[in-house]
Amino acid sequence: MDLASAQVIGAGLAAVGVGAAAIGVGNVFGSFLESAIRNPAAADSQQGRLFIGFAAAELLGLIAFAVAMIILYAR
Amino acid sequence: MAAESKIDPMHQFQISPLAGDLNGSPFVFTNSALWMLVVLALIWIFMLGGMKRELVPGRWQAMVEGVTGFVSSMVTTNIGPEGRKYIPWVFTVFMFILFANLLGMMPFALLGAHPFTVTSQFTVTGIMAIISFAIVLVVGFWRHGFHFFSLFIPHGTPKVLLPLIFLIELLSFMVRPFSLALRHFVAMIAGHILVEVFGSFVVQGINAGGMGPAISLLSFVFIVGVMALEILVCAIQAYVFALLTSLYINDAVNLH
Numbered sequence: 099m100d101l102a103s104a105q106v107i108g109a110g111l112a113a114v115g116v117g118a119a120a121i122g123v124g125n126v127f128g129s130f131l132e133s134a135i136r137n138p139a140a141a142d143s144q145q146g147r148l149f150i151g152f153a154a155a156e157l158l159g160l161i162a163f164a165v166a167m168i169i170l171y172a173r
Numbered sequence: 174m175a176a177e178s179k180i181d182p183m184h185q186f187q188i189s190p191l192a193g194d195l196n197g198s199p200f201v202f203t204n205s206a207l208w209m210l211v212v213l214a215l216i217w218i219f220m221l222g223g224m225k226r227e228l229v230p231g232r233w234q235a236m237v238e239g240v241t242g243f244v245s246s247m248v249t250t251n252i253g254p255e256g257r258k259y260i261p262w263v264f265t266v267f268m269f270i271l272f273a274n275l276l277g278m279m280p281f282a283l284l285g286a287h288p289f290t291v292t293s294q295f296t297v298t299g300i301m302a303i304i305s306f307a308i309v310l311v312v313g314f315w316r317h318g319f320h321f322f323s324l325f326i327p328h329g330t331p332k333v334l335l336p337l338i339f340l341i342e343l344l345s346f347m348v349r350p351f352s353l354a355l356r357h358f359v360a361m362i363a364g365h366i367l368v369e370v371f372g373s374f375v376v377q378g379i380n381a382g383g384m385g386p387a388i389s390l391l392s393f394v395f396i397v398g399v400m401a402l403e404i405l406v407c408a409i410q411a412y413v414f415a416l417l418t419s420l421y422i423n424d425a426v427n428l429h
Contacts, residue, residue, distance in 0.1 A: 146251065146416060153413045157352055160359040167362075171183075 112166035119159020267415040274407035302354035313425035
């Protein structure tokens with residue numbers, strides 16, 4: 099296998115992490131919605147924590163994307 | 174056929190000099206600098222329009238007061254009453270990121286101008302993250318001296334685990350500016366690449382003939398949804414950057 103095709107395959111494998119982060123982000127918002135419906139009065143005060151959780155989950159997916167790009171464009 | 178119409182999604186992030194030579198002098202006026210100035214001008218206009226201090230706010234003033242009130246309430250709920258000192262920096266970061274992100278989404282290419290998203294460069298987000306981190310360090314050591322290091326030791330840690338916990342907390346503290354900068358810059362890059370690739374699909378599908386236009390239509394519908402999502406992401410990233418900055422400052426001010 100030459101380097102170019104190995105790079106493309108590697109980038110594709112690294113991109114799997116983005117899908118995993120999608121599960122994480124969905125989990126964050128899903129859990130928030132679930133509990134917000136149970137207790138709507140407390141929902142607004144927790145919005146900051148919601149976005150902290152979102153940012154933490156999203157960061158890992160974005161790192162996976164960055165890794166994929168580094169593999170794809172590496173010489 | 175495939176070779177002549179290769180998609181080049183990275184081209185839009187290229188920095189090109191508008192005046193001067195990139196190899197010659199260290200100070201070159203690039204397209205990045207131009208769009209930063211445009212962002213600055215837009216923020217200036219936006220803020221000036223809302224600073225008339227009318228007793229009954231008009232639409233514009235209500236808009237500006239909404240943004241300032243949003244940021245100041247975010248800072249004061251996260252840091253407490255002492256947080257008012259840090260509103261200028263958090264507000265600056267929030268406005269710059271918001272305007273730069275949204276300006277990068279605008280379809281200026283229709284008018285012939287090449288739009289450039291300032292915040293899609295790691296240097297730009299990195300500098301903002303480093304300034305935030307520097308504020309945390311300066312404020313932390315100024316207020317607490319070497320007691321600031323107790324930030325790395327949570328309450329009630331067993332004596333045996335102290336060195337390990339200290340190392341882990343120190344590592345997670347030192348990685349903050351990188352994660353802050355990386356999150357924002359990669360979110361911008363990813364969104365723009367996605368839009369660029371599917372935009373190219375629309376054009377190439379029309380040119381290909383046969384089943385092409387159907388694929389073009391699908392891509393076009395998809396891209397409309399992606400654009401809406403991207404505008405949401407622009408606002409969320411600005412919010413997250415400002416929120417995390419105020420949280421980190423809170424660590425320095427209040428030490429847990």
